[in-house]
Amino acid sequence: MSVCLMLTLSALSSVQAQTANPSSSDEIAKYRQMLADGNPAELWEMRGQELWQKKLGPNQQSLEQCDLGKGPGVTKGAYAELPRYFKDTNKVMDLEQRLMHCRINLQGLTPEQARKTPFGSAGNPSDIEALVAFLTAESRGMKLAISTKHPAEKQAYEIGKKIFYYRAGSHDFSCASCHSSDGQRIRLQDLPNLNNKTNAQAAYSTWPAYRVSQGEVRSMQHRLNDCFRQQRFPVPDYASDTITALTMFLAKFADGAVMNAPALKR
Numbered sequence: 001m002s003v004c005l006m007l008t009l010s011a012l013s014s015v016q017a018q019t020a021n022p023s024s025s026d027e028i029a030k031y032r033q034m035l036a037d038g039n040p041a042e043l044w045e046m047r048g049q050e051l052w053q054k055k056l057g058p059n060q061q062s063l064e065q066c067d068l069g070k071g072p073g074v075t076k077g078a079y080a081e082l083p084r085y086f087k088d089t090n091k092v093m094d095l096e097q098r099l100m101h102c103r104i105n106l107q108g109l110t111p112e113q114a115r116k117t118p119f120g121s122a123g124n125p126s127d128i129e130a131l132v133a134f135l136t137a138e139s140r141g142m143k144l145a146i147s148t149k150h151p152a153e154k155q156a157y158e159i160g161k162k163i164f165y166y167r168a169g170s171h172d173f174s175c176a177s178c179h180s181s182d183g184q185r186i187r188l189q190d191l192p193n194l195n196n197k198t199n200a201q202a203a204y205s206t207w208p209a210y211r212v213s214q215g216e217v218r219s220m221q222h223r224l225n226d227c228f229r230q231q232r233f234p235v236p237d238y239a240s241d242t243i244t245a246l247t248m249f250l251a252k253f254a255d256g257a258v259m260n261a262p263a264l265k266r
C-alpha cells in the first residue's frame with residue numbers, strides 16, 4: 001500500500017470527524033477525490049490473495065485449485081461470469097456459494113466453519129470478505145458476461161426476478177418499491193433506479209465496495225441483507241439460493257457492464 005494512501009486515510013478520518021452529515025452526494029464526491037488513487041479495499045484484496053494461496057484447514061490445502069467456473073485455479077475473469085451453473089454440484093452458484101464449496105471440499109472445513117463470520121467488524125475481520133475482495137478484483141476491467149442458457153440459470157434468473165418484484169411485509173414493499181423509478185430518495189440518499197440498465201450496471205459493477213462509513217469492504221450479500229432489512233423482510237441465510245437467484249437477476253440485467261470492484265462508497 002502506498003504512503004499516499006496512509007496519508008489520505010488519516011486525513012479522511014479528520015474530515016469525517018468534522019463533518020456533521022456526510023450523507024450528501026457532495027460529501028461522497030469529496031471522499032472519492034481524497035482517495036483518488038488509493039482505495040483501502042487494496043488491503044482486503046492483499047489479505048484475500050494470501051488466504052487464497054495459504055494451506056489451511058484440516059486438509060492443509062490452499063484454494064488455488066478451486067474451480068470458479070473457468071477451470072481449477074483460474075481466478076482472472078471468473079467473477080464476471082458468476083453466478084453460473086456448475087456441473088459438479090448440479091446447481092447455479094454465486095461467488096460466495098462456490099467459495100464455500102471449495103473451502104469445504106478442498107480444505108476440509110465443515111459447512112459451519114466455511115460460513116463463519118461472513119461480515120467483518122472492528123477486531124473481527126472476515127476471511128470471506130477478504131477472499132471476495134481479491135476474487136472480484138481479479139475481474140476488474142472485464143465485462144460482465146452472465147449466461148442464462150442452461151435451464152438452471154434461466155430458472156435462477158426467473159426466481160430472482162420474482163423476488164425483486166415480490167411485495168410483502170409490514171410496508172408492502174418490494175425491491176422495486178425503492179428501486180424502479182428515477183429521483184426517489186430516502187432521507188438524503190438517492191435511491192438508484194435499478195430498472196434502468198445504466199444505473200443497474202453502475203450499481204452492480206461497483207460491489208463489493210469499501211464503505212467509508214463502516215470502514216469495511218462489504219460484499220453484495222451484505223448490501224442485499226441491508227436492503228431486505230429496509231424492506232422489513234427477514235434476512236435470507238448467508239450464501240442461500242435466494243441470494244444467488246436475486247444476484248443472478250441483478251447480474252443479468254447489468255450484463256455487459258465493465259467490472260470496477262471493489263469500489264469505494266460512502
Ligand code: HEC
Binds near residue numbers: 164223224
Ligand atoms: C425501503 C427502501 C429499499 C428497499 C425496499 C430496497 N432497497 Fe436497495 N437500497 C436502498 C438504499 C437506501 C440504498 C443505498 C443507497 C446509497 O447508499 O446510495 C440501496 C442500495 C441498493 C443497491 C446498491 C446500489 C449502488 O449503487 O450501490 C442495490 C444493488 C440494491 N439496493 C438492491 C436492492 C434489492 C435487490 C432489494 C430487494 C431485496 C432492495 N434493494 C430493496 C433502499 C431500499
